[in-house]
Amino acid sequence: MRIARSEIETASLAGGERTLSISGNLGELMAGEPGRTAHAYSGDLRVRPHGRGIRLSGSVESTLSLMCDRCAQPYDLPVTGEVDVLLSDAIDASGYSGDSVLVVLGPEDNWIDLANPLRDALLLELPQKRLCRSDCKGLCPHCGKNLNEGSCSCEALAQDDRWAPLLDIKRKLERA
Numbered sequence: 001m002r003i004a005r006s007e008i009e010t011a012s013l014a015g016g017e018r019t020l021s022i023s024g025n026l027g028e029l030m031a032g033e034p035g036r037t038a039h040a041y042s043g044d045l046r047v048r049p050h051g052r053g054i055r056l057s058g059s060v061e062s063t064l065s066l067m068c069d070r071c072a073q074p075y076d077l078p079v080t081g082e083v084d085v086l087l088s089d090a091i092d093a094s095g096y097s098g099d100s101v102l103v104v105l106g107p108e109d110n111w112i113d114l115a116n117p118l119r120d121a122l123l124l125e126l127p128q129k130r131l132c133r134s135d136c137k138g139l140c141p142h143c144g145k146n147l148n149e150g151s152c153s154c155e156a157l158a159q160d161d162r163w164a165p166l167l168d169i170k171r172k173l174e175r176a
């Protein structure tokens with residue numbers, strides 16, 4: 001997601017509330033990251049002068065394709081990430097302590113690449129525990145059946161130790 005610097009500077013100079021629409025394909029942002037998909041992303045960023053720089057803030061929406069931790073099935077998670085970027089050619093980055101992601105522009109930088117801030121905003125929304133649904137039943141540890149699709153006969157047998165030898169035979173038969 002590259003934007004011409006002149007476009008942002010013009011919007012900022014115009015004063016008041018200016019909105020910059022962003023959109024693109026998640027695959028471009030997420031090379032090698034979890035959640036990489038062909039889904040689109042989009043959002044609106046407010047453009048405002050901020051000190052000697054320009055601040056872009058707003059949100060970006062997309063859908064991450066994840067793998068369920070319990071049943072190992074892929075699922076889609078809609079996410080909205082908060083974006084807050086400060087573009088400046090005048091800030092000493094080592095002394096910067098604002099909340100915005102700082103992008104320092106050199107005199108030759110005519111294009112501003114928002115890929116990293118957008119990607120980071122979306123990846124922050126990755127849940128620690130990835131579940132296709134809150135009550136996902138997962139896979140049977142014995143036969144590997146996806147228990148969301150129905151139960152298997154392992155559990156009833158495993159609850160009773162007397163059936164353990166039978167369960168072994170059953171597993172061998174299923175593998176054969």
Ligand SMILES: [Zn+2]
Pocket residue numbers: 068069070071072073131132133136137138
């Ligand atoms: Zn699941």
Ligand SMILES: [Zn+2]
Pocket residue numbers: 140141142143144145152153154155
């Ligand atoms: Zn089973």
